[in-house]
Amino acid sequence: KQKLLLDVDTGIDDALGILLAANDKDTELLGITTVNGNVSLQQATTNTLNVLALIEHSCPVVKGAETPLLRPPHFEKSVHGENGLGGALKDVEPSTLPSPGFAPDFMIEQARRYPGEVTFVMTGPLTNLALAVKKCPDLPQLLQKVVYMGGAAFTYGNITPASEYNMYVDPEAARIILQAGFPSLTQIGLDVTRQALLTNAHIDSLQTSNVKHFVKTSTAHYIKRYEQRNGVAACALHDPLAVAYAIRPDLCETQLLYTDIETSSRLCDGQTICDLQDRLQEKPNVHIALKVDVDAFISYFLTTIQHHLH
Numbered sequence: 001k002q003k004l005l006l007d008v009d010t011g012i013d014d015a016l017g018i019l020l021a022a023n024d025k026d027t028e029l030l031g032i033t034t035v036n037g038n039v040s041l042q043q044a045t046t047n048t049l050n051v052l053a054l055i056e057h058s059c060p061v062v063k064g065a066e067t068p069l070l071r072p073p074h075f076e077k078s079v080h081g082e083n084g085l086g087g088a089l090k091d092v093e094p095s096t097l098p099s100p101g102f103a104p105d106f107m108i109e110q111a112r113r114y115p116g117e118v119t120f121v122m123t124g125p126l127t128n129l130a131l132a133v134k135k136c137p138d139l140p141q142l143l144q145k146v147v148y149m150g151g152a153a154f155t156y157g158n159i160t161p162a163s164e165y166n167m168y169v170d171p172e173a174a175r176i177i178l179q180a181g182f183p184s185l186t187q188i189g190l191d192v193t194r195q196a197l198l199t200n201a202h203i204d205s206l207q208t209s210n211v212k213h214f215v216k217t218s219t220a221h222y223i224k225r226y227e228q229r230n231g232v233a234a235c236a237l238h239d240p241l242a243v244a245y246a247i248r249p250d251l252c253e254t255q256l257l258y259t260d261i262e263t264s265s266r267l268c269d270g271q272t273i274c275d276l277q278d279r280l281q282e283k284p285n286v287h288i289a290l291k292v293d294v295d296a297f298i299s300y301f302l303t304t305i306q307h308h309l310h
């Protein structure tokens, strides 16, 4: 089984990514670390515990950073709702507690326990991993691969005209990750996630009732927002695509490019710059996903999130 650690700021699509990682039969989910992002650290942790309880899955959930490295948090309630799950599971008190410890330490511990075997999937701002790299500079060499949802090579932003949300919230952390020398670092950015759309027809086709109910209620507002902006009743499965790619690399085509991020610009903070023509003559550091097999992804997603009892 592929050993996976998931780092989340549970938000609606993070929750769908958790369903995928926890349900995939060829994946061993070593644990989930939480970070501030779409919602506060506390809320992201509560949401994570509640999503795991919904599918009766148990794994360590470890809390991480309460704020980005240098900046204040930037919650996204207009997209993800007051509780981060579009109101789903709103009044549920988690039935389990988070595990003790601090996410960056847990990351280092898992990497040292299984050298060369662990994949990290990052679906929130990159603060926890940046703290882990600062504390343990040889961490990149201990991991099999890292996949993050964030950034964009060709397309426009989704929080500012230029920038994608996860990169915008903690660009200093992202920069640490881009420069840390990971042997395999993949960006699942808006170039591909904008194509990975979940529609109401997909949701209606789900058979497992608790999962269907959760997906329907959590995405209702998210789909409306997307429709207002884009004229299509659907929502982008940003985070689930990152999880899916970590498990099924055949789902996206990537190009290895030198990539950096803007950290001090009035209009472009958080913008990822992928050097498509090798103008900077730097060593390529990120596999940038540029194409996705949408049908194969959607079918893998819909099938897998329904196997919820192991």
Ligand code: BDR
Pocket (backbone or CB within 6 Å): 011, 012, 013, 014, 038, 076, 079, 123, 124, 149, 158, 164, 165, 166, 238, 239
């Ligand atoms: C990313 O930002 C968040 O709103 C989503 O959960 C996803 O991780 C998309 O830009």
Ligand code: CA
Pocket (backbone or CB within 6 Å): 008, 009, 010, 011, 013, 014, 037, 038, 123, 124, 239
């Ligand atoms: Ca997220």
